Amino acid sequence: MAQHQDRNGRRLVIAVPYLWLLVFFLVPFLIVLKISFSQIAVAMPPYTPTFSLGEGWNGLVAAFKELSFDNYIWLTEDDLYIRSYLSSLWIAFVSTVITLLVGYPVAYGMARAPSHWRATLLMLVILPFWTSFLIRVYAWIGILKPEGLLTVVLQTIGILSPDEQVRVLNTTTAVYIGIVYSYLPFMVLPLYSALEKLDGSLLEAAEDLGCHPLKAFWVITFPLSLPGVIAGCFLVFIPAVGEFVIPDLLGGSETLMIGKTLWAEFFSNRDWPVSSAVAVILLLVLILPIVLFQRAQQRAQEREAG
Amino acid sequence: MNRGPSWFNITSMVMGFAFLYLPILILIIFSFNESRLVTVWAGFSTKWYGELFRNEGLMDAAWVTARVAFVSASIATVLGTLAAITLVRFGRFHGRTLFSGMVYAPLVMPEVITGLSLLLLFVAVNFDRGFWTVVIAHITFSMCFVAVVVQSRLVSFDASVEEAAMDLGCPPGKTFFVITLPIILPAVISGWMLAFTLSLDDLVIASFTTGPGATTLPMKIYSQVRLGVTPEINAVCTILIALVTIGVVTASIVTKRQEIERKRAEAAAVRADEPQQV
Known part of the structure; x- marks a missing residue:
């Protein structure tokens, strides 16, 4: 009896979050997939459904014959979409590399700091991560805009003449700054946790044996911190590809990013089928990095569990 | 690492933290x-x-946001904790791979996709959009963050304490509330806080899933920021x-x-x- 109850309890614990994610995470994707195959209509909701599950198997077969690939064909015909995907991937890639270059020395310094400082330093990295994304991006507008703080500072120290202004806001450079700034904590935290575990005596041994510190870094420190590097890069790269707020607020009209394109397609053009198709392709583009990220996470978990 | 920081380390840290904090x-x-x-x-x-x-509009939005964040964080904490227990303590079960996939994927899923897909779900089932649709959307992505936070705490503590209690005849439910929950409580609390701030911050998902009368603070801020x-x-x-x-x-x-x-x-x-x- 008690055994039976245990099993039921266990089933319940699994079932509740499982069903929730199934209904609100997986099923919505299937709906997006379905709508991406339907036609736009001037109605509410603004699409003609391709098929409804109520018609059973025959309905399904009939529907497959009528599936419309128009939206996908449209995506290949207008080069706006392809350019958006490519430029999103490129911007995310460049930003990830810059974030790694900025974040690594910070994480390294934190890991070498005296242990009674570390909790405070960690807190200082985590704190901006808790502060609103929107607020942090907004803070940069005031700095980067033509009559903004950066111009004032550069004019005061004489790098710019009084009638010159910085032209950074509404350019891709501003998007890079925004992404690096917003995602830096995501990079520093996994790097720090990898570097903190590193055994300092390995480096001492290498140096005692005459290894140059820089070489010791490349041969010992960097390879051992690789799990942190991988986790950090995925945590920056994947969400950056689909970023909307940063390119919208800091980027200009020449900054194409797929999140922005999807948003415009949905809210301005009200073309739900095409925005669904954009989402499906974006997901396909990201599926490989997402699966790799999950694998890395699982392996890290198993290592920790011993 | 047990070696002290060099000048290079200190300089890079100072510059890194200046970069993080000066704009704020x-x-x-x-x-x-x-x-x-x-x-x-x-x-x-x-x-x-x-x-x-x-500014009444702003105050209304603030109140909506606080309510959404409180309700969604509380439910997400319960669901996320259950998900963490499932992943750490229940070993292999049918559909585990799919489950862990669904827990990790929302962590990195672009918000535009999550927002769009949930909106299309609500439209498909004819659910009136407003306060509750935003709450459901926020629960869905923040429970995964709670799961990860609680999971790391569950992994690091010794399961033999739980086993000992159950060997002595304590039912699993009671074992959870008497032994497990007090130990993982700090993680559960920080999971709740994380879920609360995630909800407080979210612009994209809320913009997709909201309806009349449920304008959140980030949406209000966003529309004003666009004006300058x-x-x-x-x-x-x-x-x-x-x-x-x-x-x-x-x-x-x-x-x-x-x-x-x-x-x-x-x-x-x-x-x-x-x-x-x-």
Whole structure:
């Protein structure tokens, strides 16, 4: 009896979050997939459904014959979409590399700091991560805009003449700054946790044996911190590809990013089928990095569990 | 690592932290600026804060946001904790791979996709959009963050304590509330806080899933930011930053104190054991 109850309890614990994610995470994707195959209509909701599950198997077969690939064909015909995907991937890639270059020395310094400082330093990295994304991006507008703080500072120290202004806001450079700034904590935290575990005596041994510190870094420190590097890069790269707020607020009209394109397609053009198709392709583009990220996470978990 | 930091390390840390904090500091400073211009300092003033509290639209949005964040964080914490227990304690079961996939994927899923797909679900089932659709959307992505936070705590503590309780005849449900929950409580609390701030911050998912009468603060801020930088927005942001900072710092002090107490209790237990061992 008690055994039976245990099993039921266990089933319940699994079932509740499982069903929730199934209904609100997986099923919505299937709906997006379905709508991406339907036609736009001037109605509410603004699409003609391709098929409804109520018609059973025959309905399904009939529907497959009528599936419309128009939206996908449209995506290949207008080069706006392809350019958006490519430029999103490129911007995310460049930003990830810059974030790694900025974040690594910070994480390294934190890991070498005296242990009674570390909790405070960690807190200082985590704190901006808790502060609103929107607020942090907004803070940069005031700095980067033509009559903004950066111009004032550069004019005061004489790098710019009084009638010159910085032209950074509404350019891709501003998007890079925004992404690096917003995602830096995501990079520093996994790097720090990898570097903190590193055994300092390995480096001492290498140096005692005459290894140059820089070489010791490349041969010992960097390879051992690789799990942190991988986790950090995925945590920056994947969400950056689909970023909307940063390119919208800091980027200009020449900054194409797929999140922005999807948003415009949905809210301005009200073309739900095409925005669904954009989402499906974006997901396909990201599926490989997402699966790799999950694998890395699982392996890290198993290592920790011993 | 046990070696001290070099000058290079200290410089890179100082520059890194300056990069992280200067923009926020500047934003806070200019919220106290007398002038409407956000780049020219014209003297100290708190008038923008007064203006803020008279702005009814903004206040309404703040109230909606606080309610959404509280409800969604609370439900997400329960669901996320259950998900973490499932992943850590239940070993292999049918559909585990799919489940862990669904827990990790929302962590990195672009918000535009999550938002769009949930909206299409609500439209497909004809669910009236508004407060509850935003709450459901926020629960869905923040429960995964809670799951990860709680999971890391569950992995690090010894399951044999739970097994001992159950061997002595304690039912699993009671074991959870008497043994497991008190141990993982700090993680559960920080999971709740994380879910709360994630909900507080979210613009994209809320914009897709909201309906009439449920405009959240980030949506309000976003629509005003598009029109330009204003000291009122600086003031709202400063208040939000202050709230989050107080929350996070208090939580970390509480956790640290608990940790110290736990260590002291453990040390006392070891001392009490010693005479018997000798």
